Every structure is written in structure tokens, then in C-alpha cells.
Amino acid sequence: MSRRARVTGLVGVGVRQLVGDPARLAFAVTGVAAAVLAITLLFGVGAGVVETGADLTEQSEFDLWMTGGPVELSPTSIGGFRNPVTDAHEMAAAIESQQGVDVAVPMAFQAIYVSTDGQDFETVMGTGVGGSGPLIELQAGTGFTAADTHYADGEYDGELTSEAIIDPGTAAKYNLSVGDTLHVGGTISLARETTFQVIGISPTFRRFHGTNTVALLLSELQTLTGSAANDRATLISVRLADDADQSAVKQRLTTTFPEFDVRTNQEQITAILERQALVIAGGLGLVAFAVLAGMALSLNLFLSLIYQQRLEMATYRAIGGSRESVLVLALVQALTIATVGCLLGLVITPPLAWALDRAATAVTGFEGLVQVPPFAYAIGAGIALVFGVVGTVLATWQVTRHSSVTALTN
Amino acid sequence: MGAAADRSERSLVTCDDITRMYQQNESRFSRGGGNTVTAIEDISLSIDTAEVVGIAGPSGSGKSTLMHILAALDTPTSGTIEFGGTDIAALSDRERTKFRMETVGLVFQRFYLLQSLSARGNVALPLVERGVSRRERRQRAETMLERVGLDDRVDHRPRSLSGGEQQRVAVARALVTDPALIVADEPTGELDTETGKRVLDALIETTEDRAVVIASHDRRALDRTDRVIELLDGGRRE
Numbered sequence: 156m157s158r159r160a161r162v163t164g165l166v167g168v169g170v171r172q173l174v175g176d177p178a179r180l181a182f183a184v185t186g187v188a189a190a191v192l193a194i195t196l197l198f199g200v201g202a203g204v205v206e207t208g209a210d211l212t213e214q215s216e217f218d219l220w221m222t223g224g225p226v227e228l229s230p231t232s233i234g235g236f237r238n239p240v241t242d243a244h245e246m247a248a249a250i251e252s253q254q255g256v257d258v259a260v261p262m263a264f265q266a267i268y269v270s271t272d273g274q275d276f277e278t279v280m281g282t283g284v285g286g287s288g289p290l291i292e293l294q295a296g297t298g299f300t301a302a303d304t305h306y307a308d309g310e311y312d313g314e315l316t317s318e319a320i321i322d323p324g325t326a327a328k329y330n331l332s333v334g335d336t337l338h339v340g341g342t343i344s345l346a347r348e349t350t351f352q353v354i355g356i357s358p359t360f361r362r363f364h365g366t367n368t369v370a371l372l373l374s375e376l377q378t379l380t381g382s383a384a385n386d387r388a389t390l391i392s393v394r395l396a397d398d399a400d401q402s403a404v405k406q407r408l409t410t411t412f413p414e415f416d417v418r419t420n421q422e423q424i425t426a427i428l429e430r431q432a433l434v435i436a437g438g439l440g441l442v443a444f445a446v447l448a449g450m451a452l453s454l455n456l457f458l459s460l461i462y463q464q465r466l467e468m469a470t471y472r473a474i475g476g477s478r479e480s481v482l483v484l485a486l487v488q489a490l491t492i493a494t495v496g497c498l499l500g501l502v503i504t505p506p507l508a509w510a511l512d513r514a515a516t517a518v519t520g521f522e523g524l525v526q527v528p529p530f531a532y533a534i535g536a537g538i539a540l541v542f543g544v545v546g547t548v549l550a551t552w553q554v555t556r557h558s559s560v561t562a563l564t565n
Numbered sequence: 566m567g568a569a570a571d572r573s574e575r576s577l578v579t580c581d582d583i584t585r586m587y588q589q590n591e592s593r594f595s596r597g598g599g600n601t602v603t604a605i606e607d608i609s610l611s612i613d614t615a616e617v618v619g620i621a622g623p624s625g626s627g628k629s630t631l632m633h634i635l636a637a638l639d640t641p642t643s644g645t646i647e648f649g650g651t652d653i654a655a656l657s658d659r660e661r662t663k664f665r666m667e668t669v670g671l672v673f674q675r676f677y678l679l680q681s682l683s684a685r686g687n688v689a690l691p692l693v694e695r696g697v698s699r700r701e702r703r704q705r706a707e708t709m710l711e712r713v714g715l716d717d718r719v720d721h722r723p724r725s726l727s728g729g730e731q732q733r734v735a736v737a738r739a740l741v742t743d744p745a746l747i748v749a750d751e752p753t754g755e756l757d758t759e760t761g762k763r764v765l766d767a768l769i770e771t772t773e774d775r776a777v778v779i780a781s782h783d784r785r786a787l788d789r790t791d792r793v794i795e796l797l798d799g800g801r802r803e
Binding site: 157158159160161163164165167168171172174175176466467469470471472473474475476477478480563 | 636638659662663665666667669671673675677678679680681682686690691692693694695696697698699702738742
């Protein structure tokens, strides 16, 4: 007659109750795994978007970003965007002359038409880069072979290089390789008459948009899209000299160029996120939904598990079992289901996150949009376990609160 | 008072003027508005050790209510029910649970066996709560199953047993703790005549050191008892 024998006996009965109904066990474990997955994957999506944004900005190897306001959609104009920075070449040169600045690169983004045969055109994102351009990660070919000669001190009558660097997605889609030519223009008629030679294949510019991209020298893109008059660009990216103090340079640039917002990489990401308030709200809503769904799913699952066994529990109470003993019976089942379900959910998370990420990449062009941070695993498992136990205790207490007579005679 | 005390001294269980009333149709939205139903009223009786007592009466006469009170599953609204000098109506829920574990064996009309456990596991279940070791639980359960003629069914799950066999497992479960009182509510209610007889045999053969109370509609079951207490409309039929 020992407490140990009682507890081990109860554990044995609890386990038999559990395995005695394999279908119920399988559904319960699957339910917990689903709750864990709901939390980890939805967290993964939210965290991945932010992380990817930060990674992409860091990968650009720029230290500061200078913008003159938001990019406005302009459906009636060529290119579809009204870029906020004017006199971009002069501004970039002025910025580059500041102490602590190594390179200032004006960049413009515009929608352009492309075709390999001059017949069937599609729109892709055109990126115009000025100055020496950013450091380009090349998969084939070379970077731009000449500076932005067409700019010609603002006359836009210099020689066109007609060089284009395309991203691997564009290369694959149009079966292009280095040396091939591509029709490019801000309008279809202009594109029919204008060809560029592919000199390099690089993923660098795709990282700015997450879509197929054709990069040209800035002045050539401006000419093609009719934005040369005001020398418009989207932003000016700044790479600092090796020994420069980022905050000091930022302060200096802010003072010298008050019409610009000067941001660090992190601030640029924050600014982008702030402009995407609806998206962020949706993301936060998803995370909240993930947590709530996980909690509700776990709670409901374990409430059902216990409620299904109310007759067995009433029987055990009737033959002299205490409420604490019934609780042990229930907790043995709940903890087993919660543990196995949690492990299953955690083990399935990485391959599912990978598959989701592949799907997201196929749709958006950005990689790494689904990244499950370690704390998401902990939160997923924690919620399933805690709410499993809480649900079980509540349900058991509720079921055993009433007389066994009530359960056994109804 | 003197007669009651004298009766209590000789008896295993003594009920004095027990009444059980229920509130019907009362909800949180109509608190106090429910009807009061008197299930049993002013029932007095005593049951001695080694006695087999039948409780008879038509449906709604209060048999089950009286059985639940005798088994300490329920408490009377008024009156006392003494067992070995203790008024079990005054015990807390925890104390009554302990009392049931130590003193009462229960047999239900619908058996109420755990489907996940074997016959042996079901019989051994009350011993788990008592902290009996696994080896002893198995031994005592097998002995008890042998006693009710099911020694070849120890590993069978309830759904692979016939109704009569399931009820005999339930009888073995009630007997395995060697309780002073067996309370059997319609133990043959769902069994055919021959099977019912075997279940009653198993119940009644073990009464030398305990009392057995059997509530039944079945006249043949009641004929096996030492005496029958007839209930009608919640009271004893005179």
C-alpha cells in the first residue's frame, strides 16, 4: 500500500486509456502538432519578411540611404513611377564630395518593356544606376564597362553604352546569356527600336525588388522612360569610407542636405515597414491569430479529450477514486499527447517552412521570406504544452466537480 | 431515539428518516424558480452484515436514489445514514470518496467497465487507488475473476465479452477490495434469465462477512434476497 504504487498504477491506466483508442490518440497528436505549426509557421512568415528586408539592405553594402520622399505611382507617365529625387547626378556628386563618403550612387526604379524578338513585350522592373554603381555580384559576364557617359553633364547627348545587366530570373525566362541582345524601352514603340546588349547576369538588383530586373545606367534608363529632364532618381545610396564614423557622416549629410531623409540600413527598413502599415498590421494580426489559434486549438482539444472520458472518470470516482487521482489519469494523457504533438510539430516545422519559403519565393521573387526564429519554436511548444495542461486541469476539475451519479445516470 | 440507537448497534448500515429532494428545471437565469422534487421521503431502514436485502418498487419510486445514498455517492437532504457509528451524510466529498474506496463495492446496471482495460485491469482498478502493488493487484484480480468463473477471460477487453461476462467482471471489481457493503443497482437489468442467475450467484455467494443490497425490478432476483424493502412514491410501502 504505497503512494508510489498508486501513482505508477494511475500512470499505467492513463497510458492504457490513451493507447486504447488509437484514432483519438492520432487525432489529438495531430491537433497539437497543427497548433504548434500554426504558431511556428505564422511567426516564421512575419519574422522572415523583416529579416529578409534587413538582409537585403545589408547585402547591398551601402551604409546610408538618402531619399527625398516616397515614390509616387504615376500610371499615366512612362515608367509608372514619379521618383522623388531630382538632379540626381549632381546631388550624388555633391554627396560624394563630403568627408567620410566613399561612393554615392543614385538609383532609379521604373517599369520598362522588354522583348527578345521585338514582337512580344512584357514589363519588368528597370533599375538605373549612376556613378560607378553598387558592388555587383556577378554570375556571368561583367559589370558596366563604362561610366554613365550618356549623362554628359546633364545634356543627355553622350554616347549610349546600351549595356544591360539582367538577373538570373530574366535570363532563364527569356533564355538569355551574356552577349545576347534585348529590346528595352519605356514604351513598346521605343523598345521596338532600342536594343541593349546583355553584358552580365547578377542577382544584385533583384534583391531590391524581388522580381525580374533589367539594370541599365541611370541616364540611359532616364532617357528611355522620359525622366531625364529633371534627372530623377528614387534614392541615393551612400557607401562610407573605411574609417568614417557613420553617425557623424549621417549628421553632416542631414545638415548639408536638409531636403533629404538620411537613413541607416536599419532606419531604411523601419521606414519601409512604417510605410507598409497595413502589411505590418496584417503581419501582426497573423502572429496574434497564430497565438490565439494555437491556444484555442490546444484548449479545445484537451477539453474534448477529457469530456469524451467523463463516463470513465465518473466510474473511477464512483469506485472510490479521488479527484486528484482522476487528474493524474488525465494529465498522463494530456502530457503524453502534448509532448508527442509538440515534437511532431517542431520536427515538421523546418521542412514545411522550407516548402512555404520556396512557394513564397516563386510568388514574390524574394528568398527567405519564411524564417522560423528559435523563439518561435519555444513559443509554439510552450503554448501547446501550457494550454494542454491548463485545458486538462480545467476540464477534469469541471467533469469531477459534479457527482458521479449525474454522469452515470444521464 | 432509543430504538434507533439499539438498531444501530446491531446493524452495518442504519438510515433514519432520510429524505432526498432535488431542484428541477433550475437554471442560472431562473434561480429559485425550479420545482422541488422529493425522490425519497422519511425512509428508515437498517441492514446487517451477512444480509442480502432487496429494494423493490416501480420506476420513479426512489430505488436508485436510495441506492446512491447507501453507496455514499449522494447525500440525503435530511436524515442520517450511519455506518459503523459514522454519519456518512455529514462527511465531506473527499471523506465520502475515501469511505467508498474502503467500504463499498458498486455494481451498475450498465457495467461501466473501462474499455481500454482488460478484464483483469478493470477488476484491479479499485486496488490502484489503494496503492496496492502491481503484482498483488494482478494476483487479487485473477483470483476474483476465477471466483466469478472468468479465469479464462482475464486478458479479454470488455467489448469482446458478453453482457453476462461483463457484469461478472463488474461484480469481481466490486468484490476485489473485500468491501463491507455491496450495492448493486439493477445488476440483472440488461441480462437474460440464465446469465442474470449466474451474476446473482456470484454476488450472493460472497455475503458471509458483508451485506449486499440489490435494487431490482426482477422478481427472480428479489426472490434470492433475505428480505425485500418495497418503495412506492419515494416512501416505504407498508
